Amino acid sequence: MTVNYGLGMDLYVTKKAKLGQDPLREDADPELLWTKVKKSKTSIGAVIMDQSYFTGPGNIYRAEILFKAGVHPDIPGMALQRSNFDQIWQHTVTLLQRGYQTGSILTVDPEEARRLGKPKLRRYIYNTSHCPRCKSRIQVWDIAGRTCYACPTCQPKQTAIEDSKKPRGKRSTNKDCEPFNSHCARESVETRLDESGPERLTVKEIKTQLHHMGVRDVPTGRRKAALVKLLVEHRKAIKEHPSLKIITPAAMPTTSANAVIVSSEAAAAEKACSRLDRYIDSLQAYS
Structure with missing residues (x-):
């Protein structure tokens, strides 16, 4: 590991300039983030884990944020409606702040957990076989070497996307999620x-x-x-x-x-x- 020191604020400014908007910071600028997202042909599932766009979310948060926003991960950034983006940013801020406060990735809102009859439910679809809301089989595929999760019912994919707005990159085939014992998100x-x-x-x-x-x-x-x-x-x-x-x-x-x-x-x-x-x-x- 190499440590750079004695460079004053220049190092900080240089590094910060490469990062996107941090949902944990009070000075985060969602308007600036939106101007970048709406120009991107890359899928929102890839963008949300790109630290030059969103600073913070990892694979579990990606699955949970997009599920709560009702947005399919394959939709390109430039095909998002502003209302979709606002939902994504709102849930990003809420969930990461909750994670900071609790020291755990807790994405399910307590009142909904009670309605679902699972008061201790902590995550909606990450590493889960069935959607807790509609019971559909959770689908998984690969995005940039990481497993992406989505409920085909609660996160409907746009059926007609212009060729110019199709997400970049080769997409792997969907398959049903087979849960595994995750060390990052332990289940009871x-x-x-x-x-x-x-x-x-x-x-x-x-x-x-x-x-x-x-x-x-x-x-x-x-x-x-x-x-x-x-x-x-x-x-x-x-x-x-x-x-x-x-x-x-x-x-x-x-x-x-x-x-x-x-x-x-x-x-x-x-x-x-x-x-x-x-x-x-x-x-x-x-x-």
Whole structure:
């Protein structure tokens, strides 16, 4: 790493001149940004991650901002309506400020999460199989080496775009999103179970779930597939017989036979989630 120092404000001015508008700065100029966007033939999905246009948003924010704005990522900048741009900028500012305040990428508005019946929902479509609003399959494709996400129903693509306004670059083929375990945007065990079943859980997480269901003698030395099958069977039994209750960790007696060792990373993640949950609760109380 090379560090330049002793160059006074010249270095700062030079670097800042190469950057676009920063949604976290009070002196951000959306009018200046709009004059650049409306001249661009590049897709808004690429522009929003171009730091010379928008300073800050990454791949997760791109997916969530465009979803909330109802704008398809493939629409070229010059084909955007001013109202579309205003929505994109508004959500960019709101979500990045929320991320700065919480230290987490939390894009779902608490009141809508409640309406959707998922009060702890944190993201709409990033790394998600189905849209939480309309249940359509989320589509993914590649833009500049990064996976782009969109709901074909909530983000309708313009059916007639003039040849001169088609986005630059070769576009990859759409396919249904198959969620993965993201290290950048971790999902709770409950979310992964609800969306994909036990297959997305780790072996430790599967064993923990079995312990919570009252399985005292979780078999050791078995392959993950066998544990997945066992968890599926127990979840099915509980669904068919609601009288069977899942034992919470607090209510479960701790013995050497059923003790679940939690890693320091998992404990830290749980603590962070707890802080974030309190923030969500405060937003809900305010709204």
